[in-house]
Amino acid sequence: MSGESGPADPRTGQSRSGPAPATEEDIATAVTAAVSAGVEARNLSVHWWRDALRAGAAALEDARHELVEMADRETALGTERLVPEHSRMCGQLRMFADLVESGRHLDATLDLADPASAPPRPDIRRLGTPLGPVVVFEASNFPLAFGVAGNDTASALAAGCPVIVKAHPLHPTTSERVATILAEAIRAHGGPHALVSLIHGGPDVAKQLVEHPHVAAVGFTGSFGAGRALFDLASARPSPIPVFAEMGSLNPIIVLPRAAETRGTTIGTQIGSAVVLGAGQLCTKPGLVFVPASADDLTGALRNAVVSSHVRPLLGENLRSRYEEGVARASARSDGVQRGEQTGGDGFFVSPVVIEIETEQFVAESIWKEEIFGPATTVVGYRSIEALTAAIATIEGSLAGAVYADPDERVDSRSAVSALAARCGRVVYEGPTTGVAVTAAMEHGGPFPATTAPGTTSVGTSAVARFLRPVCFQSMPDDLLPPPLRDANPLGITRLVDGEWTSSAIARDP
């Protein structure tokens, strides 16, 4: 913190001092150190990595009170939200520690020599190897779980990659503190000095990081504009690198007629509460809800749950102004905009909003397919299943979608699930799109514009695959192979050997 103008307090709007942006030299130093750390890190054992990730989790766990207070002061997200987010951050690091121990992320695949096949097949053994230094851009809305020690960092470290984090300018103090704790825990555990480092700055610094020739990949969670800009920079490099950007998303919910008829109030309240959760600053916020045009109970309950809620201030002035612009654009196009009360004082408070339109208008105008980040949602009334289907067909990629349906409307449920699966990374049944479980089967991703890499996820154990590059070894003597591929299977991991999963050693003829 050097006295530069920094982020303002969301509760009061008063500005605070912030860190100075990194210089070109700072960036060069950070990347060079990361490259060296990556080379050193190749000699570290699986057990070292497991224990280092656990040591990081334990140190962050110990600092819970301090980190939650600090994050709350910077983001105003509230301690009741930040305490579980802190637990999630620590849990993610531990999950990746367990994954590293299992060796599953290496995708170790062995095809033993078969001299009898035509042509004779040599011995071929493959595993994932670290891609190289990864630049991680922190999200604004999850200062801990998608922050310095969040998913992207944890999964890149699990892959064996050094990480340079670009701090989010709305919570630099929290970023500094988490980076210090994590890096110190890794160093205390005997790790290389620069396995995790932190850089402050704006778009210029971001550009320099993404264009640095020794940076191998980028992880990002944030707005469509910023994610697309990073993707464009990375793709235009002399040597392009992958950008795993998780960007905006509408997260459509479909409520089928019978469900709306029999449980409209319950469903409307549930969806409305999900809209205002965290002041609507969630990448999985339901931004689009398709309901029968006649479902007054449902729409009323949803409207009420949204507009009657006391929402927290948004994270920053730019988020507030973009929210207000989005609501103004919608108001210019529709009479169906309902605004709630704006609570709070001089901070970045906004009123929650429900926009009500019908499918014809939704299909005809592109504005309804633009995300409004914050406590707003668009309720689209449909007068027939055909009108619903036609409307869904105009939606682009989203992170998640959901279907509410009664058991006796299975045919339409099947179509709805299938239509959402064609556009989303995750399809929920009978629940809102918010809430992302951190498990092996989670898919937090989706087709563009939800992400720039539809084959990947940024949450769950599969996130590590983004930062690994397969290498195979042909006819290699056993002692020259990486340990996970050796005959004896010294790490005891599960491997695909000649098409079968096994944790056994390779038996050799005596």
Place this chain on the structure above:
Amino acid sequence: MSGESGPADPRTGQSRSGPAPATEEDIATAVTAAVSAGVEARNLSVHWWRDALRAGAAALEDARHELVEMADRETALGTERLVPEHSRMCGQLRMFADLVESGRHLDATLDLADPASAPPRPDIRRLGTPLGPVVVFEASNFPLAFGVAGNDTASALAAGCPVIVKAHPLHPTTSERVATILAEAIRAHGGPHALVSLIHGGPDVAKQLVEHPHVAAVGFTGSFGAGRALFDLASARPSPIPVFAEMGSLNPIIVLPRAAETRGTTIGTQIGSAVVLGAGQLCTKPGLVFVPASADDLTGALRNAVVSSHVRPLLGENLRSRYEEGVARASARSDGVQRGEQTGGDGFFVSPVVIEIETEQFVAESIWKEEIFGPATTVVGYRSIEALTAAIATIEGSLAGAVYADPDERVDSRSAVSALAARCGRVVYEGPTTGVAVTAAMEHGGPFPATTAPGTTSVGTSAVARFLRPVCFQSMPDDLLPPPLRDANPLGITRLVDGEWTSSAIARDP
């Protein structure tokens, strides 16, 4: 074949008639039909896909004589090379049929509900789903195995994606025939009409295909220039799509001092023969060989194996002129260029070439890091292990690399293998880089500029992952889940259930 000016006969240089390039309307029709085929294809069972791929393989097998003759007329690669390539094409389709049956490519992952965890974990189940219509660009140098029914097409079909193939202009007749046989076999098996289609044309047609909003991904094998151009077009789209381009590669080989001393002649002859295989028109041709500067036996044997060989004509006039330009550039920079005899008559014959330089020159000049496609290689003499290490450090990504070493030089072997693994997708011990086994463990890929997607492979079963997008289902009723994810495991596939691989059904409490 419509009487347009087409590719010339490589053996005589005489031009032939070729197909007319596709019009904008042809392209629009093909993509629309592919989209419909993709939608229809979603309702086809795993067993349908397995049998369709096998039916395609059988029909192409039946046409072996015709296809080999046809491909030889167009490419002059020789029947002794094209017969095994034809077998490989059919074998690849069968391998993907087996993969589809195993369900392994779906990466089915199930995390069952755990109401006791904090927060309570919902039931989450994930599998790979088809990305959508894939445009495949045929390679020039493998008219069958990397052609219409080659790796890219077979793996995209295995993923459930419709394929539009852009025929290579150097063997359009073979492309037409293979496309007809494969598409007819799929249709005879009851498949959608446009699951595989063929488009002819040049860069304009390529651009229109890659920019078409309904195309979801691109597979490509060919030159760096063309691959990079397609990547740039795809990345600049309003909705970017992945390009899996396998491009140029130097494929460095390191011969360590003791190996050169004890077996120089054998090793030199083996590497030299690999250089001229298929007139050097292989993506895995050893284009760079590091040998001790004093290894005269080895260098002599290598030089002799290359310059004394009677090489076939190159595939086309543009390949010949690019080859001659590359050799001329090298000759302008070095006295160490040795040319063999140019055999043959008016066709696209060239003389094989060995370029001999030392590490200092290699490190200093970028020209030695440019691929010369054809029967040429650069032998780089090193005077110390330090000089070798410094030279290797200047090499970019390659598909493959190789190390020749004696058992008593293990320390240097380990460094050499590790240096190549950091730059290549595959590292061979005691053999040339040519020869790509089609297995589960194969990695035919590598860091840029070898490919545009270092995390993927274009050969072997893992190639299918390029064309799949994970989707997870949360709290979904069993009958609304895709069959591979249902409790009963009706397909009997191996799934990762709560972290364990199993092919068992999910047991439910009564």
